[in-house]
Amino acid sequence: MDLPVVSAIKDRYERLPRQMKVAARWLVDHPTEVALLSMREQARRARVPPTTLTRLAKRLGFDGFDNLRVVFANGVRKLPQNYTGCEEESIARGEAEGDGATVSDTVEAFHSYLSDLAQPSTIAALAAAADLMVEARQIFCIGLRSSFPAANLMHCLGSLIDLPMALIDGVGGTRNDALLSASRQDVLLVVSVRPYSRYTMQIAEFAATRDAKLVALTDSELSPIAKVSEIVIRVRTEMPSVFHTMTPAFAAVECLLQLIAARRGSSALQALAANEADLAALYQQ
Template sequence: MDHPPLVEEIVGAFDSLPDQLQAAARYLLDHPHDVALLSMREQARQAGVQPATMTRLAKRLGREGYDEIRALYAEAMRGESAGFAGKAGAQVARQKLNGDRALASDMLATLGAQAANLAEPASLEALAEAAKRIAAARRVYCLGLRSSHAVAWHLHYILSMIGDKSVLLDSVGGTGGDRIGRAGSQDLLVAASVRPYTRQTVELARYAAGRGVAVVAITDSPVAPLAQVAGLALVVPTDSPSFFHAMAPAFMVAEILGALVAGREGDAALDALQRFDDQLAAFGVHLKSRAPRP
């Protein structure tokens, strides 16, 4: 939620609140979407307080009852946008109350849970199917712009180590998308974009699909614009306690896909990797470790 209600009031009153009301106040700051969606009783349970505590907090904040607070949060959620500034304000408020270590811990805990979710059977099946389609394609076009660029680039880099069929649509000089015009029904586009979705990525994916190119999407929702274009969508979580959406899960998906495709390529991948190693050695790309001095 970009602009959660009552943040200033909660932060201003926090130090004067009893422990139980502080626990309830922290819940409002840390889980604004849940405030709008969950019942007061369930929120109290998750906050570790009695339901009456939520009502007492509402009255301390000048409201008639907790339903009024829930209505404020529901209205804010309906009107939320994709901007970063409001999210940063909410993060600053939580960080001021809980400290830097708490924010870092929350982010790491969130990322750990997201990685675990990617290991669920449905997600693993989708990853295996995507790798199968990538391996079978004549040429693979990798597309990701703005925060998703690293996702596309990493997949392209791994694929370029094991073969020569990967093309990165990187928009250098504004011409990166032009190469998709050479793609056909034997080719595949892997496109990555999460909310806020990048217009050019979605438009290029639609163009490719219109030409009969198979599309695999790495995105954050089954109903995201890319998911609606793609024949197969790999859905990654992006929720984060930070103002910035989490990109680590999408990056992990790219890395897993590269490894799976390499395994499917078998001896051909091994031969390509040997040539790659020989080239790196010829140019002295990597520092060589030295034996420790006695």
């Protein structure tokens, strides 16, 4: 959400005490909930005392949390309706109403999160990333655990249209080797969501020392990787279940690749056709 108060939170984030950082991140990552829920319920979901939200609001120049919430409410009125469910409530509803409610809640969350990718700020971030990648000498991709499939998808589909892709996947203990040649002509796409990997940050920081441009596909504009990246593409991951989702990350990668293919024009189509012909010949029975 593009609000002056959100920019103020981001600017002051590193100087906030630990619990206030937790509260600040809740505000930035859940603008609809900030506008709609009571302070006590938000404190419960953010896992901080209600007084922390009050202190944060005053630190931002408001008389109290209610005044801050009004600012978010005015901003949210201009946005499409977002999913605002809570895991405990959804699980309870599933137990009471059956499997249909569980599936419905999950699909509703997907619909909301995928719609977020069509917001102007996200489109601008995707377009900026595409511009960097179409000019890059090398595009490195990294993602660990649940983030790996999205990084691998970028590598796989990018290779099909003849992009200079390199996947940092750690096979044979050679995880770092590909980055030894990184330079300012290169781009590193980092897929990183909670719980964040310290190793992923080490890779990103190393790439930054080589002046490579960092593109973060992450779940928060205040995540560790976002703070060191040139471009941040935010994807929602929280779900009305015990698991988080990577579906929006996959969709973001596919949108990014579509933009890159459009920029490359006929050369992308020719590369794709050549790759498909080679694969058909390889696997022909």
